[in-house]
Amino acid sequence: MGACREGVKLHFIGPGKPMENAYAESLIGKLRDECLSGNWFLSLADAKDIIEAWRKDYNSTRPHSSPGGLTPHEYAETTSGLQLALV
Numbered sequence: 001m002g003a004c005r006e007g008v009k010l011h012f013i014g015p016g017k018p019m020e021n022a023y024a025e026s027l028i029g030k031l032r033d034e035c036l037s038g039n040w041f042l043s044l045a046d047a048k049d050i051i052e053a054w055r056k057d058y059n060s061t062r063p064h065s066s067p068g069g070l071t072p073h074e075y076a077e078t079t080s081g082l083q084l085a086l087v
Contacts, residue, residue: 030058 041047
């Protein structure tokens with residue numbers, strides 16, 4: 001496994017402690033509220049298309065409450081010169 005070779009240590013969230021990973025919980029809540037609960041998926045392919053469109057909008061179009069109202073894509077470009085793949 002590549003992560004182990006690089007010395008990455010795994011730290012699992014404790015049972016019943018979702019706040020140990022608040023960022024993931026926030027994203028999952030937004031995905032559920034804004035995308036999954038508001039759409040009727042006709043097939044797996046339809047679900048993939050709708051969720052992918054939501055992901056692209058979430059990461060590159062709509063501003064976020066932090067940091068500074070930038071989208072994740074804009075924030076990545078301004079802080080480290082990285083470009084997020086939208087593929």
